[in-house]
Amino acid sequence: MNSVVIAVSLMLLLSLLRINVVVSLTLSAIVGGLIGGLSLNDTIAAFNGGLGGGATIALSYAMLGAFAVAISRSGITDLLAQKVINTFGGTSNTNNVFWFKTILFAAILLVSVSSQNLVPVHIAFIPILIPPLLHVMAQFNIDRRAIACVITLGLTATYMLLPVGFGGIFLNNILLANLTNNGLDAQASDLPLAMALPVAGMVLGLIIALMFSYRKPRQYSLEKILAVEPENKQFNLTHIVVAFIAIIVALALQLYADSIILGALAGFTIFTLGGVIRFKETQDAFTQGVRMMAMIGFIMIAAAGFAAVLKETNGVATLVSSLGEMIGENKGLAAMLMLIVGLLITMGIGSSFSTIPIIATIYVPLCMQFGFSPMATMALVGTAAALGDAGSPASDSTLGPTSGLNADGQHDHIWDTVVPTFIHYNIPLIIFGWAAAMIL
Numbered sequence: 001m002n003s004v005v006i007a008v009s010l011m012l013l014l015s016l017l018r019i020n021v022v023v024s025l026t027l028s029a030i031v032g033g034l035i036g037g038l039s040l041n042d043t044i045a046a047f048n049g050g051l052g053g054g055a056t057i058a059l060s061y062a063m064l065g066a067f068a069v070a071i072s073r074s075g076i077t078d079l080l081a082q083k084v085i086n087t088f089g090g091t092s093n094t095n096n097v098f099w100f101k102t103i104l105f106a107a108i109l110l111v112s113v114s115s116q117n118l119v120p121v122h123i124a125f126i127p128i129l130i131p132p133l134l135h136v137m138a139q140f141n142i143d144r145r146a147i148a149c150v151i152t153l154g155l156t157a158t159y160m161l162l163p164v165g166f167g168g169i170f171l172n173n174i175l176l177a178n179l180t181n182n183g184l185d186a187q188a189s190d191l192p193l194a195m196a197l198p199v200a201g202m203v204l205g206l207i208i209a210l211m212f213s214y215r216k217p218r219q220y221s222l223e224k225i226l227a228v229e230p231e232n233k234q235f236n237l238t239h240i241v242v243a244f245i246a247i248i249v250a251l252a253l254q255l256y257a258d259s260i261i262l263g264a265l266a267g268f269t270i271f272t273l274g275g276v277i278r279f280k281e282t283q284d285a286f287t288q289g290v291r292m293m294a295m296i297g298f299i300m301i302a303a304a305g306f307a308a309v310l311k312e313t314n315g316v317a318t319l320v321s322s323l324g325e326m327i328g329e330n331k332g333l334a335a336m337l338m339l340i341v342g343l344l345i346t347m348g349i350g351s352s353f354s355t356i357p358i359i360a361t362i363y364v365p366l367c368m369q370f371g372f373s374p375m376a377t378m379a380l381v382g383t384a385a386a387l388g389d390a391g392s393p394a395s396d397s398t399l400g401p402t403s404g405l406n407a408d409g410q411h412d413h414i415w416d417t418v419v420p421t422f423i424h425y426n427i428p429l430i431i432f433g434w435a436a437a438m439i440l
Contacts, residue, residue, distance in 0.1 A: 002322075003315035007032025008344050011306070015393050015414045025302040025394065029309040036313025043309055050308020051301050056261075058297030063264035064127045066289030067250065068407075070271035071128060073285065074243035075235045097140050104133070104142070105150050105210065112154020117165030123400030124260050126151065128247075130404025134225050141217035144410075148401040148417045149209040149424055153202055155397045156352075156390050156425070160382065161192055161199045171195075174353055175382050178360035184367075186374055194378035194440060198386070201432025205424035213424070224408045242274030299413075303394030319345070331370050335380060335437040338363055339430050342384025347392040355385040375440040383433030390429075391422030 007028045014024035026047070033043030108129075115125050130147070137144065159167040171191045179186040246267040254263030268286070271277050277285050319341060338359075346355045360381055367377040389395050398417045405411040 002319045003032045003036030003313040022302045025306045029306040033309045036315045046309045046312040047305040050305040060260035062290045066286040067264040067267045068127045069289040074239040074276045076243040113158045116158040126400045126404040131407040138220040143214040143218040144405045145420045146214035151401040152421045153206045157199045157202045182364035194375045197436040198383045198433045201428030205428040209424045239276045246270040343387040346388030352386045352389040376437045379436035390425035
């Protein structure tokens with residue numbers, strides 16, 4: 001009857017039953033708090049206290065939504081779509097669909113990987129890059145679930161393996177620090193090697209998703225796409241130039257000030273001053289952008305409250321501490337249970353970065369007790385923390401892809417992003433993470 005297990009399981013069940021994710025998070029937080037020994041008033045207080053943690057991200061998404069609408073009105077997205085269609089012959093056939101999908105998947109994966117290190121904007125690129133491509137993807141009948149898997153791999157596997165950008169924060173500043181603070185003789189140079197096998201499992205999952213699971217064509221309504229992003233037949237060169245300037249300025253300001261809000265606001269202002277959006281149309285454009293991102297923002301706010309309740313109940317620490325009693329002396333079972341518990345915790349909290357400090361204090365001594373090598377311990381703790389990030393309804397790694405792919409309302413967050421990424425990444429991570437712990 002652990003509060004974390006009950007709350008996370010209930011949240012996932014309600015979400016799979018297509019109950020709104022915000023409602024699922026709120027109800028599950030209340031149930032988890034009551035089971036964890038909190039009174040109803042204390043549970044509500046903890047939930048309300050945590051809501052502020054998601055406010056900044058929610059506002060960032062609202063501003064990005066407005067910026068994305070401004071970009072679409074400039075005509076640059078239609079010009080891009082037209083160029084792509086003309087390049088591949090204007091109509092879809094077996095040959096050009098194959099090459100288009102290959103180039104598209106490779107380009108989106110490259111951008112996703114770069115968003116973690118080379119240009120560390122994290123998920124901010126998704127609402128800007130993906131909606132303009134929906135029209136072209138619909139023309140070629142590409143299954144958006146495949147795109148969701150591509151983006152999520154780029155967001156998660158990158159920080160797990162490459163010690164630069166967000167990967168440097170995850171591997172060196174958080175994982176290594178917590179391992180050494182709990183008595184493990186760990187070296188920074190060993191971390192990428194320890195995480196290589198679990199990441200290989202994720203790559204295998206992506207190959208399965210692209211080659212088998214979501215290879216078949218899937219139909220999407222062009223009318224719904226054009227309803228949110230009307231097609232421009234005439235292109236204004238001045239508007240195209242303004243769009244380029246706005247995008248560059250927005251990116252530069254975001255990197256300089258580490259603020260998505262400031263970058264998107266500056267870009268939106270440039271679009272207005274450049275005549276792409278008239279002053280009297282700014283309210284309409286901003287409202288349209290906020291409407292497009294509203295659900296994502298509310299999920300992030302509710303997720304912050306959900307995580308706050310779980311932490312207040314102390315159920316995470318109790319769950320981790322009880323591992324020793326369940327395991328006995330079976331080393332293989334120990335590795336498997338640590339990974340599964342890590343999956344539950346991360347799916348509830350929604351962030352692998354926040355999970356490591358919670359589990360490392362128990363996992364490191366436990367691994368040393370069972371005789372796991374330092375490399376195996378690194379793989380176990382790192383994989384246990386990352387597990388769930390790719391399959392949680394409240395994670396950036398799933399909310400990000402949905403924010404772009406569901407711009408026209410034709411991509412369900414749970415069944416088209418969360419379930420595909422859970423199947424193709426969390427299951428291989430458990431298998432390959434367990435293998436790494438037993439081999440290294």
